[in-house]
Amino acid sequence: MAVAPTPILVIKELSLSLGGRRVLENVGFALHPGEFMAVIGPNGAGKTSLLRVIAGLEKHFTGLVDRRQLPHGSIGYLPQIRAFNSQLPLTVTDLLATRLRGMKGVWMTRDREPMRGLPSPSLFSSLGSEAERLIGEALERVGLAGFENRLFSELSGGQQQRVLLARALLGPVRLLLLDEPESGLDPEAQEQFYKLVRDLTRKGDLACLAVSHHLHATAQAADTCLLLNRRVLAFGPASEITQRYFQR
Numbered sequence: 001m002a003v004a005p006t007p008i009l010v011i012k013e014l015s016l017s018l019g020g021r022r023v024l025e026n027v028g029f030a031l032h033p034g035e036f037m038a039v040i041g042p043n044g045a046g047k048t049s050l051l052r053v054i055a056g057l058e059k060h061f062t063g064l065v066d067r068r069q070l071p072h073g074s075i076g077y078l079p080q081i082r083a084f085n086s087q088l089p090l091t092v093t094d095l096l097a098t099r100l101r102g103m104k105g106v107w108m109t110r111d112r113e114p115m116r117g118l119p120s121p122s123l124f125s126s127l128g129s130e131a132e133r134l135i136g137e138a139l140e141r142v143g144l145a146g147f148e149n150r151l152f153s154e155l156s157g158g159q160q161q162r163v164l165l166a167r168a169l170l171g172p173v174r175l176l177l178l179d180e181p182e183s184g185l186d187p188e189a190q191e192q193f194y195k196l197v198r199d200l201t202r203k204g205d206l207a208c209l210a211v212s213h214h215l216h217a218t219a220q221a222a223d224t225c226l227l228l229n230r231r232v233l234a235f236g237p238a239s240e241i242t243q244r245y246f247q248r
Contacts, residue, residue: 005032006032007066008032008205009067009175010065012064014028014050014063015061015063016058023046027046028232031209033206034201034202035224036208037224039210039211041227050211051179051211054067074174086152086157089151092152093148093149095167099168100134138167141200142165157186158193165196169200175209178208194217198222219239220238
């Protein structure tokens with residue numbers, strides 16, 4: 001008999017209040033390596049708050065968030081696309097390097113000393129060989145090998161989103177958190193993006209939790225689906241949740 005894999009993330013009885021309002025109540029589920037889970041629900045359902053708790057950005061919650069299988073640096077977080085300026089005057093390498101600045105030893109000043117704080121764009125050329133390798137590998141994973149020196153602002157919306165996905169994947173990432181990653185993309189680009197995420201999770205230890213308002217594109221690619229409206233309303237295989245609650 002096959003042994004079930006150890007969950008990469010376990011949440012039990014999670015509750016969170018913000019500004020005196022309860023936004024999550026008694027939420028619980030487990031996520032496993034190789035699993036792509038979609039989190040769907042109406043506006044104000046607590047979906048983004050759930051991601052922020054998992055990412056460690058919200059601290060004042062009750063309940064259990066077990067991240068013991070996720071050491072430091074192993075969570076990649078792609079916030080809503082409006083958090084990024086699509087006209088940033090940076091190359092793709094520059095943009096990805098902003099994530100690496102917190103990873104000790106992977107990029108250096110010209111004097112080979114670790115950089116402190118956020119460097120100016122003129123210093124991004126001082127990337128160490130390890131940083132260059134990580135950036136190249138991340139771009140290859142999302143189908144953008146050779147885009148290192150392209151300007152981010154000159155890419156299509158779908159390409160920009162893939163660059164941001166590559167940024168979230170930098171380092172020893174085992175859990176990928178996506179907050180409405182399809183926002184602003186046309187239906188074809190949405191489908192291609194989620195197919196890419198599905199393929200990435202099925203290659204190994206990576207798991208993904210994606211918040212979405214676009215049910216069709218997400219459910220087609222996801223393995224499991226969590227229907228959330230402050231509480232968990234339903235949880236199970238994505239195909240079953242879609243058929244039970246959204247097909248008429």
